[in-house]
Every structure is written in structure tokens, then in C-alpha cells.
Amino acid sequence: MELNTGDTAFMLIATALVMFMTPGLALFYGGLVRSKNVLATIMQSFLCLGIVSLIWVVYGYSLAFGPDVGNVIGNLDFVFLNNVSWETGAGRTIPDILFCAFQLMFAIITPALITGAFAERMKFPAYLLFVAAWVSLVYFPVCHWVWGGGWLADLGALDFAGGTVIHINSGAAALVCAIVIGRRRGYGRDAIHPNNLPMTVLGAAILWIGWFGFNAGSALTAGPIAALALMTTQLAAGVGALGWVLAEWKIQGRPTTLGAASGAVAGLVAITPGCGFVTPVWAVVIGGVAGVLCYLGIILKTRIGYDDALDVVAVHGLGGLWGALATGVFASVGAKGLLYGNPHQLTVQAIGAGAAIVYSVVVTFVILKVIDAIVGLRVDSEGEQQGLDVVEHSEVGYSI
Amino acid sequence: MELNTGDTAFMLIATALVMFMTPGLALFYGGLVRSKNVLATIMQSFLCLGIVSLIWVVYGYSLAFGPDVGNVIGNLDFVFLNNVSWETGAGRTIPDILFCAFQLMFAIITPALITGAFAERMKFPAYLLFVAAWVSLVYFPVCHWVWGGGWLADLGALDFAGGTVIHINSGAAALVCAIVIGRRRGYGRDAIHPNNLPMTVLGAAILWIGWFGFNAGSALTAGPIAALALMTTQLAAGVGALGWVLAEWKIQGRPTTLGAASGAVAGLVAITPGCGFVTPVWAVVIGGVAGVLCYLGIILKTRIGYDDALDVVAVHGLGGLWGALATGVFASVGAKGLLYGNPHQLTVQAIGAGAAIVYSVVVTFVILKVIDAIVGLRVDSEGEQQGLDVVEHSEVGYSI
Amino acid sequence: MELNTGDTAFMLIATALVMFMTPGLALFYGGLVRSKNVLATIMQSFLCLGIVSLIWVVYGYSLAFGPDVGNVIGNLDFVFLNNVSWETGAGRTIPDILFCAFQLMFAIITPALITGAFAERMKFPAYLLFVAAWVSLVYFPVCHWVWGGGWLADLGALDFAGGTVIHINSGAAALVCAIVIGRRRGYGRDAIHPNNLPMTVLGAAILWIGWFGFNAGSALTAGPIAALALMTTQLAAGVGALGWVLAEWKIQGRPTTLGAASGAVAGLVAITPGCGFVTPVWAVVIGGVAGVLCYLGIILKTRIGYDDALDVVAVHGLGGLWGALATGVFASVGAKGLLYGNPHQLTVQAIGAGAAIVYSVVVTFVILKVIDAIVGLRVDSEGEQQGLDVVEHSEVGYSI
Amino acid sequence: MKKIEAIIKPFKLDDVKDALNEMGLKGMTISEVKGYGRQKGHTEIYRGAEYVVDFIPKIKIEIVLPADQVDLVVNKIRAAANTDKIGDGKIFVLPVERVIRVRTGEENRDAV
Amino acid sequence: MKKIEAIIKPFKLDDVKDALNEMGLKGMTISEVKGYGRQKGHTEIYRGAEYVVDFIPKIKIEIVLPADQVDLVVNKIRAAANTDKIGDGKIFVLPVERVIRVRTGEENRDAV
Amino acid sequence: MKKIEAIIKPFKLDDVKDALNEMGLKGMTISEVKGYGRQKGHTEIYRGAEYVVDFIPKIKIEIVLPADQVDLVVNKIRAAANTDKIGDGKIFVLPVERVIRVRTGEENRDAV
């Protein structure tokens, strides 16, 4: 198709905004850990921008979006971005290289999300290996299944902007990480307080604006569907914040700022798969429920006792799952869900979510075990005591 | 009209940028209070993103932009965003839902601005009620008068991006809030110092970039007027910063960083109503004068002795008033002001500003009195001493 | 040419993003100094937004982009932005005033970059004079040579987004500044530690997203070249971060967060001149080499012993030089470099770089000497001890 | 010479300083400390978990002075720092054997 | 009356507090200090330069109490703070001449 | 045993530390304090209002040591911390009754 400058303008900026989410996540996570781990935590998100960019050029884009092989993976036609043109390709009004850049940003943030699960105790070399292996063995295949012409696309699974590919996928991996690496020293006994909640709110704000690029940008054109997605994204985020705050006010007697920030993220996660398929009113419902549900997920975690340090499972896993199913229920724009007479869609959504969970759990487990055998996953107890910043990076976050 | 992808691309991103202003404001304000109130202050801006989004869907957009009733308010045709399409409507080249989203962001930030007046002492439930009531009873009507086809539009008042609707309106409300809720404990005796000025500068920077979406976006098309508005916005902000800094250097002997940040905001406020109507050279004048004037407004406040904690009155009220009148003087693009042979325009601008002030003052006063009677406006003296973060939210901002 | 709304939408937002870089730089630099200088350092970047905006309107744009005089400077046709229309001009699909605004943002950040060299010891009045003089006497001419129709343009020097105009130019000036103003008190003896590395990472993130506007925006249209430039920018930044981190891990035994942030900036600097001329694979090489090279440049600085406080020379000077030469080697899109059969290009690039360095060094030296004679460059030793924030601005950064 | 160490509520610092200033006492050293005692702390919430924070911010004032001024100063501090609420703090008096002013080398009475 | 000053490792604070609590001792004042001693510090890197940081974060606990309780409390602190590693800290015992509770004016034994 | 408490200007810490190190004294505890005295503070401006900040950042050094080393150490500190300007600080010497090393239980001279 011919290049459209409006669509291209939109996608250039949307791509920039999605890039911005990863450092936003770094700050969001960085604010939540103890100050002795603030830099290490930031680093674990930030460096994904380097690791994944490099892999993407070499073989990542090709595996995810290269011509399909057996409905499960792309072939190697696009290695080193060979055959990826800066002109428009078939079926799109933007340059191919721009689509490739936009998708790169998604591949970057997904492993970054997982790092919240093993925050404050993972060795740096183990982290490096984990990101490289996980993005290669888990992200590229699942991305191909849903968006690259793989079997979930064929099945008709709806995932507008990555509820399954990104959130359920990373949430499932996070659960495995939290369990395999084990609890932080002193977890459940010592008070492990955030070092800088204003920074976490800043991170949430950056995620929020970036998410407009993420969700509306997934329309790939600057048209009505992008506009709808932007509106549903805003509503789910705002009402997600409200939902979480009201739930904790009711249950714990206090509405917290961290609750507002977390609820916004929960709403954003939940609306991701359906943002271009549902009407604004349903976006309010999806976001509000997400805020309450993810909060309850965290309470449940505390009961069960695994140490998902920054609550990736409850927010991205649970929130993503709710969003994927809700899409199957409330979709009415360009596709129909249960409520609009198509119960089959809900089944398909469940299959997609289930497949991603099972695949992600199994492969993540194997990756962790292999890395543990090679370099060890976890810093020693003394190092954990001193903090990763000094031990792994010879730096301290603040001298204020 | 037909959808234009360039205009739509521009408005999608402009909307995202205006959203970003509210967390930007949260950080701007958050940096200025004492650290024991940093989160509560951030929360009071941030949660507007939730409260107002919800109300907007239910009835807000309809009251502000629904078909006109008696020149003063919209009807209920658009409740729950019924009848708001994601296709383009009459007279616009962007989807209706996108216009609705863009306007939502304005409705969010306006009450957030006011919270600066009662920072460090308002109860959280009182805050919630205040935002919901104020946006419903003050913002939607005034917005309708100016932009929704109400009587001020008919009169020919010029307000390109919200000088009257947003800044004068919130500034007037802020004055009432500061007086009704009373001074902070120790005000005028204890040193009440900002906790984090770099965060305030960051907030100012976010406001600045967001304001490009706010002002240029108000053109609703990616054309010459948006370009002009972007340029005038930049100049007024930059020269506003210079003006404030030079004024305080002259008067107090020291140019401050907070002065630079405050002056930039003052310049942005002042250029808002005229950004698409004046030439760049006048933007320099409007911004420079705003920097000096708002600084003098703060000095005056200190003399008078009301405790507008974060200077909403001086910056938004006074700056907005100056901007509205200056538009009546300097307008030459698409409308003519006093200097271009149309003294009538200045009169109209004064009427618009006056109407907004009177209406906002009266209704804000009533709202506060009612809320005071129901839940009480102010935390008790001991709570104020301890700080709102611990007392209202059971959190602390930093553990560095 | 006729206005294109897609191109205009893109350039409006690109301009906003480039503006955002200057406060981003303020935070990047602000995090690196000691907390007693955090505000003064921020101020020295932030206020460029005011000083340069004002000068730009009065005569700056005219000198840089006004009709050419003798191949070295523009004439005064555009003073006070006379004759700068908000309609499109010859050869561009966006309004002239938008081009003027976009270029303004480049003129703002260039002197701001230099302030890193004299951080923590420059007097505020000297800073003001320096920025005004330097931008007038160095920036506008060099900008005209390359982009305004001057002799370097005629020679065929390739500088897509400002490698020579901005980075080599500011890096050369920074070297002179560091030497003329002399070392900080205690340099080399006391530990001079960053006060807030998370803030520095935030600054790097803002620079990164802004750089998409900077580099892709330099295409001036929302088309294939902008898309290519965005992709190469992302890759160089990401791999630059990796390169720096791996180099310091190898050499000093520790990968640091500051290294990741610095490496990203180094990659961004190096790709700037070639971003629209090279393919993605070469961008990986340019960025990776930049990360290692700039790190080695800093090690070298420590050996030589001049006190370029925030490493402007190593990152912008050296990185920019590498990028300018690399463009002469790897260019293949729209121009050919050494590797594609055109060795001449490398010579031209070297001439461009050399000219900028010589001119910048000489004029910067003269400016500094004159300012030193008028107001003195440096605060006294006691003031340096106490910190610029208190001494020059009567403020403190944090009360946490 | 004696040293008075007073642990007080932070917001009382200005009052105490002013009271001592009035009586001509112009030297002291303060630091931020945290106190644990009968006064109850507050609760903090972090994502569903609650913690009681027992350590309460206090200011410690240290004043070295000749023995004959101790009673007067102790009374002034008490008067200024008292709010009649639990947690108002304590005053400790310790013996000091020598005081030296760094700049001049003056000792004891002349040094403060 | 005596004053015990204990310099301990920060992560041992909760253990020490709990141990003292158990024996009924409910008042203390703590502060963040930095220690210099045999325990080695860590290295910090800043853009190619390396610094050794010798000052190590420690917590200082101050407890004023009647002389007859000193031995018991010293032992409790030692037991709780000991990790058998260099840098575990020191305990100092100083004489205190008077103790006053700000709120009530009670003195000495009654004041703590 | 004695305890030396020295209040000095922050930028003199390294000099003092080095001076003490040279004479073989390798243990000390430092903290950030604020001093009030003859040295004038600075002015801060906040949106048109001016405040004088009287409390000036200082470092407090605490060294516990055998009585016979006191004079020497006091002189070393004075020599290193002196800038001949107001605000250079004070040195206090206090009696200490007992010193215990947490790790080993060693006492007094053996414990420092």
C-alpha cells in the first residue's frame, strides 16, 4: 500500500512513546525497592533496551515476524534486517522498518516487566543471560503465534495490543522466577519499604503516556480505531486507579498513593487486549474491576507466601488474564464477544491465555535452571544484605 | 468532514501530552511541599485522572459539549458517551471520540490545579468530594459557555486554549479555597521549605511539553495555526522564565531555580488564551510580563497574608487574567485586538474573565461550605503536624 | 510546496520532543553533581530555554537561516521573525514557523550541553553572558555553514541531525571551558560523587525519547527516511549502552548504571550525523563503538587531568567526531561513504569536523577571556565549598 | 563543664532555640534521631501489608556549658519543649572534662 | 544513672530492640552514624575513577538507665548484635548525672 | 577511658581522618549534625519570602580511647580541622566507664 504521512507520523511518535515505557518501568520499579537496590533494579529494566535491540536486529525480528514456519515461528529471511525495507510493504501504510521498530519496543519491555519478580536478589550475569534467553525462547515464539501469522492468529484470538503476548506471558514467567529464585532475605519479617514513591508515581505516569503509543499505536493507522483505543486506555487507567484506591480504603482503612499508581497500571494492563474492540463504557468496567482484582491478587500473594517482589504476577499476570477474557466477553467493535452473541470468542481467548501460560511457565523454568547451573541465579546472603548496588555495580543511588 | 490522518495523528499525540500534564503537575506541586506531605499532594493531582475520567463518561462530556440548553449548559444526549462516534463529525477532521478524549484531559487538570491552594491540610475525603463537585458545578458550565456553544462563545470571547476556562477559573476557585480552609499551621512563622526542587523542575518540564499539546492541539488540525501556537507557547514560556528570574534578582538579589520554573509556567498560562491569535513578538511580551507580574503577585500575597500554599492564584489566576486581556490587545491572527483597531475585543475579554471569576468564586464557596458541613475540610492540628502522608495515607515518600 | 498534515503533525511533535531534551539534560547533569550544586547545574541547562528563545526571535534565526551572506552567515531579513510565515515555504511541506521552532530547540540544547564542562564552579552572571555570546558567535555561524546554505553545505558535508553543528561544536567548546576555568577544588583528591543517579537515568531516558524527535525529525517529513533514522537511533543508543557497560566490566570489573546511561547518550551522539544515511546494521556498529570509545575517552581525561566535570568532551566531542567520520565511511542511503566507493566523503567529513573544532575552540577561548575580565568566571573558593545553590541562588535542592 | 542532651519533638526546636537564645546561650549542636518509648508510632501500608513503625523522629540537642548554668537551661528547655503529651522527651546531664575551641585553642568556659 | 551507647550493624537493630523489649526496657534513642574501623569498606566507581569508601553505615543506640541494669543490658545487646564478624561494633558506658522527663519533670529512675 | 567528641566543618573530615590514621588511630564513629553558634548561616529564598538558616552542617566525630592518648589526639584534631575562621568547631572530652567490643567481649583498652 501507499505510504500515508499521517499514519507514519503517528507511528513514529507512538514508537517513541513505547520506547519511553521501559525507562518509565525502571523508575516505577526503582522507587519500590530499598535504596540499596535502586540502581540495580533500574539497570535490570534499562539494559533491556540494549540487549533486546541487538538481538532484534540479528535474529529477533525474523523469528517473530519472518515468513511463517509451521505456524509456530518465523524463518530467517529477516536476519540482520535483511529484506526489511524503509518503504511500505503489503497491507500497511507505514514503512516496514517503522513496523519493525514499533514491535522492537514491545520486545524490550516484556522481559523488563519480569525483572520485578526477582528484584533485589538476582546476580547481574544471570540477569543478562535470562533476558537474552527468555526473549529468544519465549517472547519471539508467542509473539509469532499471535501477531506473526501463527496458530493463535489462525484460531481467531483477539489481542489488540499484547494482553497475551506481553502481560500474561510475562506474568506467568514472573511467577516461576519468584518461586525458583526464592524469597528475599527477611521477607515477611523485616519491613521492606519503598525508597522513593514519588519516583514510582513518575514511572507510572511515563507508563501511562507510553501506553497510548502502545495501545492506540497498535491500530497502525491514525484513524477511528486508534482514537477509540486511546479513549478506552485512558478510562481503564483512571478508573483502575480509583478501583484500587477504594478497595484498599475499604479493606485496609487507608487509600494509598502507591495504590493509585498500581491501580492505573492494572487498568492499563487489563484494557490492552481489548482496547480497540470494546466501547468506552466497558473500558470503565474492565479498568475498575482490574483495580480491585489485582489488589486482591496481592493480598492473596501475601497469604500464599511466594515473594514476587514487585507484584508482576498480580498486576500483569492476573490483570492480563482478566483483560484477555473480558475482551472475549465485551468485544463489539470489529469483533464480537459473549455479550454480543459470540460465546465462542471467550473460549478462544481462554485457549490463547492458557497456551501462553503453559508455554511460558515451562520454558522459563528450564531457562532458570540452566542459568542457575552455569552462573548461579542469586547473590550470596552477605551481598543481599549490603545491597546489589554496591555489590554488583559499585555505585550508590543517592548522596543527598 | 472527512477524516484527515495528519490531523488525527497530531490530536492523538496532543491528547497524550495533555494527559501527561496532570502527573507533571503532581510532581511540580509535590516537590514544593514539605516531605511529610509529598505523597498526599501528588495524590491530589494524580487521582483527578480517575475521578474526572469516570464523571466525564457518565455525564461530564454531555454537560460540557452536549447540544446546548439555554446557552448555559449541554443536555444529556451524550451521557455514557452515547451518540459519541469514533468517526468524524460535523466540522472536524478527527474522530468525535478523539475530541472527547482531548477535552477530557482539560477537565482533569483544571481541578488538579486548584489543589495547590489547599495543599498540606485538606482531608482526603473532602478532597474527593471537592473535585467531583467542582468539576461538575463549575468546570462543565464554564467550559460550555466558552467552547460548547454557550453565551461567551456567542459574545465573541477569544480563548484559544483555555485561559478563561482553565486558568482564571481555577485561580479564582483557588483564592476561595485558600481563604476558606485557612492558613497552614505555622504559616508565616516556621520556614516551610520545598522538599525536592529538582522534582519541581521536572514537573515544570513535563508541563511545558504537555502544553504544546494543550495549546497547539487546540487548533484541532496539524496546520499553520498549530505551528504558530507552538512557537508562541515556546517563546512565552522561555521568556516568562527569564522575566521572573530577572525580577527576583533585581528585587531580592538572587535569581532562583524555582523562579525559573515558576516563570515558565506563568508564561505558559499567559499565552494560553492568545497562543493562536498573536504573533511571536507579542508572545515574547506576554510571556515576559507574565513572569514579572506573577512574581509580584506572590509578593503581594505574602503582604496580604492568605495562604495559597502553592500560588495558584498568582500564577494561574493573575497569569490567566493577564493573558485573557492581552489577547484582547494583541490579537492579529484570525481576530483583531485593541492594537489592531478593535477595542471591543478587550471589553469582551474582560466580560469573559469577570463572568468566570464571579461564577467560580460563588459556587466554589458554596461547595466548600457544604463539604465542610458533611465531612470537614481540614485535618486536625496534630495530623497536620505529623503530615498528611502518614495520617491520611499511611505512607512515607522517601526512605533514602 | 503544499502543506502536508502528516508531515506537519510529525514535526509539531518532534519539535516538542526536542524541547524536552533540554530539561532532560538538566536532570541528567543535575544528578551527577554533588547535592550542593544540583539546582545551579539544573538552572544552567534550564535557563537556556529562556535566553536562547529570546535571542532566536531577535536575531538568531536570521543569522542562522536568513538569506546567505558570503557563505558564512545569514543576513538580517528575519530579525524579530519578520518574513517568517506560518504558511509553508519553498521546498518544505510544513509551515516555515514550524521549521523555525524546530531549529530553535537545537540552538537551545547546544550551549546547555557545554555547561557540563564548567559545572560546580561557574558564576551565574558569567554563565548568562557565556550562553548569549556563544550561541551568537559560535552556534549561529556554524549552523549556517552546515544547514543554512553556508560553505560546508556547498562542500557536501553530511550532517543529518547535527553531529558537527551540535556535538563536535559543543564538545570542542567544552574542552576550552574546562581548561580555562580550571579544576574544581579538591578534584582528584576528594571523592566527588553523583547525588542522584536515578535522576540521571531519568535524564538519559528523556534525552533518548527526545532524540527521536531530533534525529527522525531532521528528515522534516514523516516518510521512509524518518523511519530509518528512528530505527538507527534506537539501535545506536541501545548498543551504545551495552558497549560502555561491557567495556567497563572488562576494564574495571564492574558494569555500572551510570555507564549504561552514558553509553546510551554516547550512542545517540554518534548516530546523529549519519542516522538518515546508514543502514541499521551499521547503526549497531556506530553505537557499539561509540560506547567503548567514549568510555576510553573518559579514562584518558583522568590521565591527562583536565576537569571536564560532566564529560562533555569525551561524550559529545569524541562521540560526535566518531559519528561524523563514520558517516563518511558507512553512508549508503541517499549518499555514499568510503565503504560504498566514495572515499572523498570521508575527507569532506573530516574537513567539516576540523573546521568546527578550530572555529569553536578559538572563539570560545576569546569569549571566556572577555567574560572573565568583565565579571569573573569562577565563584571564590569559599563559595565553591558551600555550593552554588546556596551561594548563587539561595536555595537548597532537597529537604527530604 | 557539663553536657546537656535533650531529646525533643522536632516541631519544638524553634521554641527551644528561641528560649535559649533569649537567655544569651548561643551555641548548640543538633541532630536528627529516632526515639522509641511510650509514645505510639504510626502504621505504614505497602501493597496490602501493614507495618507498625515504632521509631519516631526526634531532635537531639547537645549543649556543653559551665556547671552553674545547668539548672537554668534545663528549666528553659523543659518549659519550651513541654506539650503535656507523651513523647515530649528527656533531658540528660553528663559530665564533661574538657572543652577546646578548635580555632583558638581556648579551653572550658572560654571555649563555649 | 548511666548511658549505654552501642554502635551496631544496621540490620541487627530489630534483634536488639526485640531483646531489650523482652526484658522490659522500653526506651531508647537511635541514630544513623558511619563507622570507621577494621571492617573494610567498599569500592565505588564513577566514570572510570575508583574510590574506596571507608565509612560504613552503622546504627548508634543510646539508652539511659539506672546503674544496676547496665550489666544485664550490655549482655543482651552483645548477644543480639553479635555475628562473629569484624565490624559488629562497640558498647560504651558513660556516667549520667541527672535525667529529667520533659513532660512531668520527674527525675532519674522515674524519668526513664 | 575517655571519649572525644569533635564538631568540625564537613570538608575537614578527610584531613582529620588522615591525621588520626597517621598516628595509628583507626577507629571512630561519625555523624552528620547541625551546629548553631557564632558562625552565620545563609539565606534561603522561597517564592518571595526569605529565611535565615542558622543551623549549619557539621560533622561530629566520636572517638573512644585510653586516657593517655587524649592530649595527643586533641592536638591532632585541632591542627587538622583549624582554618582560623569562625565555626571551626569544638572538641569535648567526656569520661567513659567501660568499653566492650561486641564481637569478642573484650573490654576497655583491648576493645578499641
Ligand SMILES: Nc1ncnc2c1ncn2[C@@H]1O[C@H](COP(=O)(O)OP(=O)(O)O)[C@@H](O)[C@H]1O
Ligand atoms: N531510657 C531511655 N534512653 C534514651 N532515650 C530514651 C529513653 N527513654 C525514652 N527515650 C527517648 O525519649 C523519647 C520520649 O520517650 P517516651 O517514652 O515516648 O515519652 P516521654 O518523654 O513522655 O516519657 C523517646 O522517643 C526516646 O527518644
Ligand SMILES: Nc1ncnc2c1ncn2[C@@H]1O[C@H](COP(=O)(O)OP(=O)(O)O)[C@@H](O)[C@H]1O
Ligand atoms: N575508637 C573508637 N571510637 C569510637 N567508635 C569506634 C572506635 N573503634 C571502632 N568504632 C566503631 O565501631 C565500629 C566497628 O569497629 P571495627 O573496628 O570495624 O570492628 P569491631 O567492632 O569488630 O572491632 C566502627 O565502624 C566504628 O563505628
Ligand SMILES: Nc1ncnc2c1ncn2[C@@H]1O[C@H](COP(=O)(O)OP(=O)(O)O)[C@@H](O)[C@H]1O
Ligand atoms: N555550647 C555548645 N555546645 C555544643 N555545641 C556547640 C556549642 N557552641 C558551639 N557548638 C558547636 O560548635 C560549632 C562552631 O561554633 P561557632 O560558635 O560557630 O564557632 P567557633 O567554633 O569558632 O567557636 C557550632 O556550629 C556548634 O555545632
